[in-house]
Amino acid sequence: xxxxxxxxxxxxxxxTSESSVYRWLRNKELPAPIDSSTRPYEWEPRVIRKWAxxxxxxxxxxPDVTGQVWWDAEDIARYLGVEPVSVQxxxxxxxxxxxxxxxxxxxxxxxxxxxxxxxxxxxHSYKARSVPADGQDGKRPAARKAVKAARPKKAAxxxxxxxxxxxxxxxxxxxxxxxEIAAYLGKSEDAMRHQKHKMPKPGxxxxxxxxxxxxxLLAWVKQEG
Numbered sequence: 732x733x734x735x736x737x738x739x740x741x742x743x744x745x746x747t748s749e750s751s752v753y754r755w756l757r758n759k760e761l762p763a764p765i766d767s768s769t770r771p772y773e774w775e776p777r778v779i780r781k782w783a784x785x786x787x788x789x790x791x792x793x794p795d796v797t798g799q800v801w802w803d804a805e806d807i808a809r810y811l812g813v814e815p816v817s818v819q820x821x822x823x824x825x826x827x828x829x830x831x832x833x834x835x836x837x838x839x840x841x842x843x844x845x846x847x848x849x850x851x852x853x854x855h856s857y858k859a860r861s862v863p864a865d866g867q868d869g870k871r872p873a874a875r876k877a878v879k880a881a882r883p884k885k886a887a888x889x890x891x892x893x894x895x896x897x898x899x900x901x902x903x904x905x906x907x908x909x910x911e912i913a914a915y916l917g918k919s920e921d922a923m924r925h926q927k928h929k930m931p932k933p934g935x936x937x938x939x940x941x942x943x944x945x946x947x948l949l950a951w952v953k954q955e956g
Contacts, residue, residue, distance in 0.1 A: 734776075735765070735773040735774065735775065735776070736773065736774045736775070736776050736779055737771050737772065737773055737774075738752050738753070738771065738772060740776075740779075741761075741774070741779055744779065744780070744783065745783055745787075745836055746836050746837055746939075747836075748819065748822065748823035749823075750823045750824070750825075751822075751823065754825075756772075760786070761782065762774060762778050762779065762782050783836065787833050787836050799841070799905070800841075800842060800904075800905055800906075801831070801832075801834075801839035801840065801841070801842075801906060801937075802839060802840050802841075802842050802845060803834075803837065803838070803839050803840075803937050804818045804819065804822075804838075806842075807827075807840065807845055810845065810846075810849075811849065822838075827840075827848070828840060828844050828845070828848050831844070834908050834937040834940040834942060836939075836940075837937045837939070837940060839937060904934070904944050904945075905944065905945040906934070906935070906937070906942040906943070906944065906945070907942060907943055907944075907945045907948050908937070908940055908941070908942045908943075909923045909924055909940075909941075911945075911948075912943075912948050912952075915948075915952075916952065927941075929955070930943070930948075930951060931943060931947050931948070931951050934947065
């Protein structure tokens with residue numbers, strides 16, 4: 732990166748797509764370039780860093796400490812049976828629903844929203860997809876037996892592979908980040924970041940943000956007193 736940032740630098744820093752950056756610029760949600768009359772557009776890095784911190788913080792709802800399950804792009808890809816890059820394309824074309832919240836700069840969605848979106852997608856046979864059982868809101872999608880039995884064995888195995896398994900993605904595990912454990916303890920998120928060297932090893936990362944199974948953090952809190 733040079734002394735000034737261009738669109739590709741903002742994409743790299745925020746983990747989004749070029750279309751998102753241009754959309755923010757069109758909607759005047761992104762700081763104006765240094766000189767709007769010249770191409771390519773350029774920004775001061777410190778201006779974008781400050782904007783990104785405020786932008787993503789403003790789009791993080793109150794931390795959920797009740798057991799909400801989240802899916803990231805990899806979980807959605809696994810459910811749809813596609814590559815994660817395809818999910819990024821859906822998002823860049825504004826076909827994917829808006830994220831429910833962000834872990835750091837990385838978006839996550841409610842499973843039921845993605846399932847309903849997939850069900851209504853034009854040109855797709857939803858009957859061939861695994862769906863959540865009644866009352867399993869936000870849980871691991873369960874394959875419908877009637878559909879599975881009607882398909883060849885090979886196709887059934889491929890469909891099962893598209894379902895996020897517990898522990899492999901967000902699945903049935905309730906993942907907590909710094910915001911959730913901070914809210915549970917009544918502390919600030921920054922205070923928890925300063926305690927990261929004392930915290931258990933993260934169970935996974937959503938983007939670059941570490942997250943832990945809720946039970947692991949609760950056990951750690953109990954142990955630390």
